[in-house]
Amino acid sequence: MSDVFIEKGGKKLRCGFTTGSCATAASKAALLMLLTGENMHHVSIMTPKGIPYNAEIVDIHRNDALEYVSCAVIKDGGDDPDVTSGAKIFASVCLTEEEGIEIEGGEGVGRVTKPGLDQPIGEAAINSVPRKMIRENLEEVLSLRGITGKGVRTIISVPDGEYIARKTFNPKLGIVGGISILGTTGIVEPMSDAALVETIKTEINVRKAEGREILLASPGNYGLTFLHEVYGIDENIAVMSSNFIGDTVENAADSGFSKLLFVGHIGKLVKVAGGIKNTHSMYGDHRMEILSDIVIDVAGYGLEKKILSCVMTDEAVRIINEEGIGDLVFEEMVSRIKKNMEEWTDGRVQVEVIVFSNENTELVATKNAHEWLSKI
Structure with missing residues (x-):
């Protein structure tokens, strides 16, 4: 991955990538591995900012029947003092019999309990732009592989998310049980x-x-x-x-x-x-x-x-x-x-x-x- 830098206060600072970008990359890699049966250790996505993200893929798991594949991307916040930096953002992907992309939150991803947030009450705190990124990337993989009549379910999880969330605004905002999957540009600008x-x-x-x-x-x-x-x-x-x-x-x-x-x-x-x-x-x-x-x-x-x-x-x-x-x-x-x-x-x-x-x-x-x- 080639680093992205910005100038701020006379200093050159390295940008990172959002939890939304990490979740998208993990979902795309998991689906590609599910369809090919082969492991992959890097995957590229394009962020909404127009900057490519070549993410490293870790912790690959699959069951013997190849019903699902899960993998993770390690969140890198760049030079931003981001409490989620170092967290593993997992995606577990399987095919479904109905067309469409289902995006769900698993362990360590918060749930919305108050109105006024990006997602309705009861939904996983995976915001609109990351959902769009995940959906479009998975649809593209299905299309390029010629898969029709099938859908995809991806479950995003962050094993340490509930602990990390205590250091964020989430409890005050009414998001319980974990962190949010965020990002409007896909890029984390240091001290933005x-x-x-x-x-x-x-x-x-x-x-x-x-x-x-x-x-x-x-x-x-x-x-x-x-x-x-x-x-x-x-x-x-x-x-x-x-x-x-x-x-x-x-x-x-x-x-x-x-x-x-x-x-x-x-x-x-x-x-x-x-x-x-x-x-x-x-x-x-x-x-x-x-x-x-x-x-x-x-x-x-x-x-x-x-x-x-x-x-x-x-x-x-x-x-x-x-x-x-x-x-x-x-x-x-x-x-x-x-x-x-x-x-x-x-x-x-x-x-x-x-x-x-x-x-x-x-x-x-x-x-x-x-x-x-x-x-x-």
Whole structure:
């Protein structure tokens, strides 16, 4: 297999292949071995991205009557910190008397238990694109071999899938018993922003399908802990946006939410007050500059040097409060956060915001934030 690389952050990173590509390659190889009676140790498929995948085939098994063949492909996530890397993705294939391709989930492949996901409740968590990839590759093999009047059943399994899934979002999304077979391009791009945003979008869709009227979101574990320890909110209810605050707000609107309650630490959310959609430092920090500008706008205080010299926002909060202007400054800050978030959706979503600082101390909240929190 020739490696595929991308440039990111000035570094050359090796791409991997999705669980969907692995399941497709294993299914194709198993069917070819079933039809030919011969072992094969590599098989090629074309990913939706248009990049070929020449997969190594391992753990070949068949019964004496040649009723089925099973084999595996070892998942390689490239340079992405992917918890499924190294897992064996198995396919067990047999012919059926009815035409068509049946795709089922076996050991270690999760089952869908909540609405709003790619597959209906009760189905194996094998997403639409991998199902399409598997179906098309198996149909092609049957056609090229001149097989008519027969169908194929393939069962995808991941022996370590149930353990691996504990390290993923699956339990929170309502996928139980294993991992998901995923991938829209067939390729894993290292540290892919698109993959993270897609996960956030999926979780938002699940919350909408649960019938929730208000979407609760927070940038990370710090915010989830605050919600749980201060307000007793179940952490699993909140969508974790990471740095993708703009994408989260826009996806909330696209999923049909008209109300969004966003809870986060000032270190993240002050950036939103300055109109920053992605709060990762690589896209620009400007926390102290934004906070300093707000202080000047609302209080006219000359605290620029003190605030700009702060390393952490909690230190800046202390300085502002000691000057006795905390109420003015933080009310203006949270107002700007709310205004920017609502403008990102062209007014489709009403946003309320709670901002906290160090040691789980609520700093400021918009007018209806606590009322909404009581309804979640």
